[in-house]
Amino acid sequence: MQPLSHYARYRGVVATKPWKGRGLSSLEGRTVLVVEDDPAIGLDLRMALTRVGAVIVGPAGSVAAAFAALADQAVDAAILDIRLKNNELVFAVADALAALRIPFVFASGRSAALMPLKHSDRPFFDKPFQSAEVVEALSQLVNPSRA
Numbered sequence: 353m354q355p356l357s358h359y360a361r362y363r364g365v366v367a368t369k370p371w372k373g374r375g376l377s378s379l380e381g382r383t384v385l386v387v388e389d390d391p392a393i394g395l396d397l398r399m400a401l402t403r404v405g406a407v408i409v410g411p412a413g414s415v416a417a418a419f420a421a422l423a424d425q426a427v428d429a430a431i432l433d434i435r436l437k438n439n440e441l442v443f444a445v446a447d448a449l450a451a452l453r454i455p456f457v458f459a460s461g462r463s464a465a466l467m468p469l470k471h472s473d474r475p476f477f478d479k480p481f482q483s484a485e486v487v488e489a490l491s492q493l494v495n496p497s498r499a
Contacts (some may be wrong), residue, residue, distance in 0.1 A: 378495030379487065380405030382428040385421055387445060388459075389413040389436045393479070397431055397459075400483035404491070413437055418445045427454060429494050431486060434460035434467075446471050455493035459486050 384406045388394040394411030401408050409425050412418040414437050421427075422445075430449055432442045442458075449456050450471070458467070461479035475489045 378491045379429070381407065382494060383407045383409060383425060384490070385412065385418065385425075385427040385430040386410040387412045387418045387430065387436070387442055388433045390433070393433075393459075396483045397486065400487045404487055406487075415440050415442060415444055418442070419448070422448065429490050430454060430456035431490060432456055432458050432460075434458055434462040441466070443468055443471065446474075455490065457486060457490050457493070 379401065384401050386394060386397050386401070386408060388397060388411040391411075394413075398408050398411065409421045409427055410418070412421050430445075432446055432449075434442055436442060446456065446458075447470075457475040457477065458471075459477040459479065459481055467474075467476065475493070477486050477489070
């Protein structure tokens with residue numbers, strides 16, 4: 353199995369371990385919201401999350417769709433693209449998740465420089481990324497004792 357190459361920064365959470373695969377993830381049985389407007393990337397994230405036994409909500413391609421998904425389904429974690437359809441920014445969703453203490457990571461082709469200071473300590477993955485790395489970082493946030 354290929355080791356992870358990207359670095360996710362978040363209070364000591366570093367995605368440097370190989371992906372452990374289904375059954376060993378703290379995301380197994382957890383509901384994860386995916387906010388991503390690119391269908392191919394959304395599918396790739398869905399597949400990676402499915403492999404570790406997560407229940408996937410989305411992908412939501414807009415802020416409105418993300419809030420609708422949150423209204424319909426309780427989630428345990430989320431993966432957020434920064435810029436969505438019509439140049440919409442995802443930070444209102446990030447604010448809501450943070451207020452609810454729901455862990456999330458950013459996975460985006462946009463610069464981390466766009467990040468508001470209040471979210472600058474969240475894990476950030478530049479596109480192109482390996483979905484397994486994003487999933488592993490999210491897993492570590494959901495259950496830090498497994499890191």
